[in-house]
Amino acid sequence: MARDAAARLYDVDAKSVLYKKFKISGSYDHGTVKFSAKKGKLVDLDKLHESIWATRLSGGTRSGLTRLDVTAVGAVVVKDNKTVLNVKGSDSHFVLIEDTTKEAEKSAFRKLSDTVKRGEKILSVTGRVEGWKGGWPTVLRKLPAKPRRIIVTSFQIQEALSN
Amino acid sequence: MKTKIWGMMFGITLLAVSPASAQVVSGVMTVTGAEMH
Numbered sequence: 001m002a003r004d005a006a007a008r009l010y011d012v013d014a015k016s017v018l019y020k021k022f023k024i025s026g027s028y029d030h031g032t033v034k035f036s037a038k039k040g041k042l043v044d045l046d047k048l049h050e051s052i053w054a055t056r057l058s059g060g061t062r063s064g065l066t067r068l069d070v071t072a073v074g075a076v077v078v079k080d081n082k083t084v085l086n087v088k089g090s091d092s093h094f095v096l097i098e099d100t101t102k103e104a105e106k107s108a109f110r111k112l113s114d115t116v117k118r119g120e121k122i123l124s125v126t127g128r129v130e131g132w133k134g135g136w137p138t139v140l141r142k143l144p145a146k147p148r149r150i151i152v153t154s155f156q157i158q159e160a161l162s163n
Numbered sequence: 164m165k166t167k168i169w170g171m172m173f174g175i176t177l178l179a180v181s182p183a184s185a186q187v188v189s190g191v192m193t194v195t196g197a198e199m200h
Binding site: 002006016029030031032033034035036037042043044045048063064065066067068069070071072073087090092093094124129136146147148 | 185186187188189190191192193194195196
């Protein structure tokens with residue numbers, strides 16, 4: 001199960017893992033599994049994918065992943081016309097993109113781009129990870145393509161912390 | 164001995180060229196279905 005798959009990762013703070021059921025229906029229900037890294041650690045998305053795969057979730061149950069939202073901390077730079085988040089404490093990065101379907105999220109990406117252009121520093125970015133969606137076991141057959149792309153939904157400016 | 168050294172070098176090279184996995188501080192998986200409970 002996704003909750004256990006997240007909780008057994010070494011870098012995940014097991015106490016942070018919280019499953020919340022939406023209670024929309026009686027049987028096949030939607031819910032969220034929240035997780036956070038241990039202090040000073042980062043959660044590796046490849047390892048999370050591997051851990052969910054290890055649960056051997058079967059098909060034909062209308063069970064699956066609707067979306068994966070993440071928060072990553074680091075510096076945002078524009079390079080080769082791409083907006084990139086270089087993850088703090090790691091050599092990994094995310095390519096940041098806008099949602100072309102939802103106006104609110106498109107706006108979030110544009111606000112982030114404007115903030116970077118003004119020279120303000122971004123502390124963290126939150127958004128939906130592209131490609132992490134689908135029914136079991138199809139969504140788990142292979143790792144989503146790299147570099148990982150985040151559809152930006154919100155972000156935090158570094159100066160905001162000092163207020 | 165030579166084979167072991169070449170094996171180690173090959174492993175190190177693989178590590179060096181593998182793209183780093185993206186890492187996050189927190190996340191929320193939205194899931195559906197009985198198997199997710």
